Amino acid sequence: MAALAAILAAFASLTLWSAQPAGAADRPDPVAEAAAFRNYFVKKFPEVKLEEFVNGPYALNGDMRRQWQEIDQFSPYEFSLEKGKELFATPFANGKTYADCFPNRGVGIRQNYPYFDASEGKVVTLELALNRCRVANGERPLSHVGDAMAALTAHMAFTSRGKPFDIKIPDDPRALEAFENGKRYFYTRRGQLNFSCATCHVQYPGEHMRAEVLAPALGILNAMPIYRSEWGGMGTISRRFTTCNSQIRSLPLEPQSEEYRDLEYYLSYLSNGLPISGPGARP
Amino acid sequence: MNNTVSSKARWRVLWLALILWLLGSTASVVAAGSESEFKSAYATAEAAEKEAGRLRNQWTVTEAALTKAKKAAEKNDFDSAIEFSMEAERLAKASIFQATSEKEAWKNLEIR
Numbered sequence: 604m605a606a607l608a609a610i611l612a613a614f615a616s617l618t619l620w621s622a623q624p625a626g627a628a629d630r631p632d633p634v635a636e637a638a639a640f641r642n643y644f645v646k647k648f649p650e651v652k653l654e655e656f657v658n659g660p661y662a663l664n665g666d667m668r669r670q671w672q673e674i675d676q677f678s679p680y681e682f683s684l685e686k687g688k689e690l691f692a693t694p695f696a697n698g699k700t701y702a703d704c705f706p707n708r709g710v711g712i713r714q715n716y717p718y719f720d721a722s723e724g725k726v727v728t729l730e731l732a733l734n735r736c737r738v739a740n741g742e743r744p745l746s747h748v749g750d751a752m753a754a755l756t757a758h759m760a761f762t763s764r765g766k767p768f769d770i771k772i773p774d775d776p777r778a779l780e781a782f783e784n785g786k787r788y789f790y791t792r793r794g795q796l797n798f799s800c801a802t803c804h805v806q807y808p809g810e811h812m813r814a815e816v817l818a819p820a821l822g823i824l825n826a827m828p829i830y831r832s833e834w835g836g837m838g839t840i841s842r843r844f845t846t847c848n849s850q851i852r853s854l855p856l857e858p859q860s861e862e863y864r865d866l867e868y869y870l871s872y873l874s875n876g877l878p879i880s881g882p883g884a885r886p
Numbered sequence: 887m888n889n890t891v892s893s894k895a896r897w898r899v900l901w902l903a904l905i906l907w908l909l910g911s912t913a914s915v916v917a918a919g920s921e922s923e924f925k926s927a928y929a930t931a932e933a934a935e936k937e938a939g940r941l942r943n944q945w946t947v948t949e950a951a952l953t954k955a956k957k958a959a960e961k962n963d964f965d966s967a968i969e970f971s972m973e974a975e976r977l978a979k980a981s982i983f984q985a986t987s988e989k990e991a992w993k994n995l996e997i998r
Contacts, residue, residue, distance in 0.1 A: 636997075643997045790992040792984060795945050795977070801995050854944035862942065 631783050633772050633872060640873045644821040648809070657825035657880040659818035663809040667816060671884065680757060680830040680882045683750070683837040687758030690751060695740040701755070704736035713756075713763035714879050717868045718771065719778040726781050726864040729756055730839055747858035748845060753828045753837035760828065760881030768825060768879065770872040785869025788862050789820075794853030800866070803847075815886060822874050824867065826883030833886065840867055920964035927971035928955055934978035943985035948977040 644656060648663060655662040661671045678684075691701050691709065702708035706715075716729035727735075733755055734744040745752045772778050792799045803812065804820035811817075827840045838846075844863050845855035856862055931952060938944045955970035 640997050786996070787992055790995045791988045792992070793943055793988070795947050795980075797984065799992065799995060805995070805997065849946060852946045854946050854949060856942065 631779055631786075633779070633782055636786075637873050637875060641821060643805070644808075644819050648819070654878055656819055656822035657874075657877050659823065659826060659883070659885060660809070660816035663819070664816050667886070674884065678830075679832070679884050680837055683754045683830065684757050684761055684882060686751075687754035687756070687761075690755055691758050695737070695742050697740050699740050701733065701736055704732070704739065709759060710762045711766060713760045713881070714766040714769050717864060717871060719773055719775065719781060719868070721773060721775055721778075724775075724777045725861065726868040728840070728859065728864055728867055729759060730841060731859050731864070747841040748839060750836060753839045753842070756828045756839055757837055757882035760879055763879040764881070765878050768871055768875045768877055770868065770875055772872060781865045781868050782872060784862065785865035785867070788866045789869060794848065794851035796851040798851040800847065818885075820870065820873070822877045822880075824870050825874055825877055826880045826885075828881060829883040829885050831885050837882065920968065921959075921962075924955070924959050924964045924967040924971060927968050927975070928952075928959070931955070931971045931975035931978060934975050934982065938978050938981040938985065941982060941985035943981050945977055945981045948974050948981060951977060 641653070644651075645653065648656075651662050658668075658671075661668040694700050702710075706712055713729060716732065717726045719725075720727045730747050730752055733752065734747070737744055745755075772782055789800045792802070801820070803817045804823060808817050808819035824840060827843065828837050829843070830837050834842075841858035841863065844866065845858060848855040931948075935944060935948050935952065938948065951970050951974035955967045955974060958964070958967035958970060
C-alpha cells in the first residue's frame with residue numbers, strides 16, 4: 604500500500620511538473636546561467652585559476668604567456684594610456700570635463716559598465732556614456748572604434764584594475780530581455796563562415812585560428828580595451844565586435860547598436876566577480 | 887569566264903557580308919538583352935540582400951559581389967555583371983536561410 608502511494612505521489616508530481624506553463628522552464632535565470640558558464644570553463648581548463656581567465660589566451664598557453672610577460676615590461680598600450688589620461692582631464696569648450704559626467708568623477712568605475720538604464724529601458728556602455736557626456740557638453744561624439752575612444756576607456760579601465768566586474772540585472776523585464784538578446788546574439792551563427800561568437804570563444808578557446816590562440820569567453824571583456832599587434836594600436840570593445848564579425852564574413856552592425864550593447868551586457872555579467880585587467884595587450 | 891568567276895566571287899562576298907551583318911545585329915540584340923538581364927538580376931539580388939538586412943544578417947561577400955556586379959556593368963561587361971548579380975543573390979539567400987534557421991538553432995550551442 605505504501606509502495607502504491609509512493610508511485611501515485613511520484614506520478615502526481617510528474618504530472619504537476621509537466622503541467623507547468625511552457626515558459627516557466629525557459630524563464631531566464633542569469634545567476635544560474637553565469638554559474639553554468641563559469642563551470643564550463645573551469646572544467647575545460649582545470650589547471651587555470653579562475654581569475655586568470657581575464658588574461659585570455661595567455662592564461663591558456665604557457666609560451667604566449669612568457670612572451671607577453673616580457674613584452675609587458677614595456678607595455679605597448681602605455682602611449683594610449685597616457686593619451687587617455689590627458690584627454691580625460693582636458694576641459695571641454697564649456698570648461699567641464701568627463702569627470703563631471705561620472706560617479707566618483709570617473710575613477711575606479713569601469714567594473715560597473717555596462718549598466719541597464721531603467722529610464723530609457725536600454726543598456727548603456729562606457730563608450731556610449733563617454734560620448735553622451737561629450738554631446739551633453741556641446742562636443743561632437745567620438746568614433747566608437749577610434750583611437751581617442753580607446754585611449755579614454757583604457758584610462759578608465761586602468762583606474763579600475765583589480766576591481767571585480769559588478770554588473771547588475773535589475774528586477775525589470777526589459778533588463779532581462781537585454782540579457783537574453785545578448786545571449787542570443789552570442790550563440791547565433793552568422794556570416795559566410797557560419798560562426799557564432801561561441802564557436803571560437805566557447806567551443807574552441809585555446810585552439811589556434813591561423814596564428815591566433817582563441818580566448819575563452821569567460822573574462823574576455825575584463826581586459827578591454829586592448830592593444831593588438833595585428834591592429835598596431837588600441838581598440839575598443841566596439842572595434843573588437845565589428846572586426847570579429849568581419850572575420851567571419853558577416854557585415855558588422857553599426858558600433859553601439861542595441862545588439863552589441865546587449866552582447867556586452869551579457870558577456871560582462873557572466874564575468875561578474877572576475878577582476879578588471881584592462882587595458883590589455885593581444886597578438 | 888573571268889566575268890562569271892568575278893560575278894560568283896561578288897555574290898560570295900555579298901553573302902558573306904550579309905551573314906556578318908546578321909551575326910553583328912544578333913550580337914547587338916544579345917548585348918542589349920544582357921543589359922536588361924543584368925538590371926533584372928541585380929534587382930533580384932538587391933531585394934534578397936535587403937531582406938537579409940531586415941534580418942540583421944548581411945554578409946560581406948554578398949556586398950562585395952553586388953559591388954563587382956555594378957562595376958562590371960559600368961564597363962558594359964554585362965555577362966560578368968549578371969554572373970556577379972546571381973552570385974550575390976545566392977549568397978543573400980543563404981544568409982536569409984541562416985538567419986531563419988538560427989532563430990531556434992542557436993539554443994543548441996548554449997551552455998546550460
